[in-house]
Amino acid sequence: MSYPEQVKLADGEPVYIEGLESNDFKVTARQLEEAITEKTKAFILNSPSNPTGSMYSEEELRELGEVCIKHDVLIVSDEIYEKLVYGGASHTSIAQLSDALKEQTIVVNGVSKSHSMTGWRIGYAAGNAEIIKAMTNLASHSTSNPTTNAQYGTIAAYTEDDGSVETMRQAFEERLNGVYEKLISIPGVYCVKPKGAFYLFPNVSEAAKLNGFTHVDAWVEAILEEEKVALVPGSGFGTPQNVRLSYATSFDALEEALTRIERFVKKHSN
Ligand SMILES: Cc1ncc(COP(=O)(O)O)c(C=O)c1O
Known part of the structure; x- marks a missing residue:
């Protein structure tokens, strides 16, 4: 940005x-x-x-x-x-x-x-x-x-390479694999599997549509309000169909966040 x-x-x-x-x-x-x-x-x-x-x-x-x-x-x-x-x-x-x-x-x-x-x-x-x-x-x-x-x-x-960079990289990779599987199991969410960094950038336009939202930005706001999960709208990156999710946080927090997003999507699907 x-x-x-x-x-x-x-x-x-x-x-x-x-x-x-x-x-x-x-x-x-x-x-x-x-x-x-x-x-x-x-x-x-x-x-x-x-x-x-x-x-x-x-x-x-x-x-x-x-x-x-x-x-x-x-x-x-x-x-x-x-x-x-x-x-x-x-x-x-x-x-x-x-x-x-x-x-x-x-x-x-x-x-x-x-x-x-x-x-x-x-x-x-x-x-x-x-x-x-x-x-x-x-x-x-x-x-x-x-x-x-x-x-x-x-x-x-x-x-002074004490191996901590590689330890961290492995932790990120494990988290990516765990979070990715859970993310793509949410209805209407599609995601290219990333090769680096610590972000996922799923296309959520279909999930938003299932929930009655024309714009992903409004869907993101509703998830923030109702489930207290913050996603970065892709519109800020010129990609309004997507959202950015950072996995630079604990696996437990990520699992909880995805559980809440899934709950939101299922609850509001027509
Ligand atoms: C693409 C990119 N470049 C550089 C940075 C590093 O920023 P800084 O060195 O200001 O922490 C970031 C951090 O978010 C980034 O995403």
């Missing part, structure tokens, strides 16, 4: 490319090429993705990268969920695919998700030195100076 606002803050115009549900919400190289004009400065890529949990394959990244190089469009690759991938998949950075792509890409990442250190407020960008220098100059007048303890904590997180 922040990308368009960040683009606007930089006096740019955000242009959206819809990653179709039928393609796991991913953007194709052809769609990207069609969206590029002479005004295009950068392509923002997020894999694994918030809110859908989809992840691009190496081949898909290569195709997208080729388009960006052809049109000299910078790639901003948000890889914050790189450590949280499931089903034996591994994460590929578009920057690692060739020297040209490395030069074309600014990788953004941080410890918020990989090490569950959101509150430490440490992220980083890696890329072309000239661009990073310009970013540093800009940040030095606003949000620079992360605290010393947070910096040392981050160094420890990246250099």
